[in-house]
Amino acid sequence: MKITQRCNYDVVIMGAGLTGMTAAVKMAEDNPHLKVAIISKVHLVRSHSGAAQGGINAAVDREDSWQEHYYETLKGGWFLGDQDAVKLLCEAAPASIYELDRWGASFNRDAGGHYAQRPFGGQCRNRICYVQDITGHALLTTLFEQTIAKGIEIFWEWFVFARYFPGRRVRV
Amino acid sequence: MELRNAMEQTMVHGLGIKRDRAGMEQGLAEISSLRERFAGVRVANQKLVFNVELYRALELKCMLDLAYTCALASYRREESRGSHFHIDYPAMDNQRFLKHSLVSLQADGSVVLEYLDVRLVDTEPLAEITY
Numbered sequence: 001m002k003i004t005q006r007c008n009y010d011v012v013i014m015g016a017g018l019t020g021m022t023a024a025v026k027m028a029e030d031n032p033h034l035k036v037a038i039i040s041k042v043h044l045v046r047s048h049s050g051a052a053q054g055g056i057n058a059a060v061d062r063e064d065s066w067q068e069h070y071y072e073t074l075k076g077g078w079f080l081g082d083q084d085a086v087k088l089l090c091e092a093a094p095a096s097i098y099e100l101d102r103w104g105a106s107f108n109r110d111a112g113g114h115y116a117q118r119p120f121g122g123q124c125r126n127r128i129c130y131v132q133d134i135t136g137h138a139l140l141t142t143l144f145e146q147t148i149a150k151g152i153e154i155f156w157e158w159f160v161f162a163r164y165f166p167g168r169r170v171r172v
Numbered sequence: 173m174e175l176r177n178a179m180e181q182t183m184v185h186g187l188g189i190k191r192d193r194a195g196m197e198q199g200l201a202e203i204s205s206l207r208e209r210f211a212g213v214r215v216a217n218q219k220l221v222f223n224v225e226l227y228r229a230l231e232l233k234c235m236l237d238l239a240y241t242c243a244l245a246s247y248r249r250e251e252s253r254g255s256h257f258h259i260d261y262p263a264m265d266n267q268r269f270l271k272h273s274l275v276s277l278q279a280d281g282s283v284v285l286e287y288l289d290v291r292l293v294d295t296e297p298l299a300e301i302t303y
Contacts, residue, residue: 074297083294084293
């Protein structure tokens, strides 16, 4: 038995955790003319992001600020984080939470209906948004729905062991 | 399976959170010899689909490369930072190690370690971290 199949895509993403799926969804959203595919070793919702139970730091509280979140993230990473990248992450975090919320992620709420917050590693105030103790799994489900909505093709249970770049003409 | 268990034991004992020079040296040597032993691994199952034996072997190969990478970068980082607690160098050393470790695998299987400076924008790194 011989299995050979040739497929053409504009963008192929290897690995389908929360990061891989987000990359695919955003790529398809911003470039509707591109054909996007994901290759994953497991069913998408079984990715290892499902093991992340804690929550996501984001300065969504009215009294919080992304600047404070930025500093505490640098300190928590013992200053090994690239500051431009950490800044971008902290500044954009609240908008990501709102977007996930609109996509249907059922973040916990406090009595007033705002995002419930609790403390987490390295941070000096209550700052994480969470979904019970299954934040990672809940978000995998939410993002999986979005990959379907955006028409992203998925190669389930494929193992990548070599990449071949003919003539090394690869656009990175 | 035996190789995989040996790898797990080595990483836990030589390269746990608290580590010292001698332990890491031994860990590196053990992972090197496991990488050599992997060359002798043979897969009996020849099926082309759902071949769990084959992909377990491929995974093990990747994990051994990664284990070696971690061990090498940790061994060369002569300071303590975060969960890398070096018993022989208990202090953080921004002078020498405010850097990312970059490891690349060469075609012959050897590994090269380089450093890349952390990009600083507006925040001066602290000399020590306390909470």
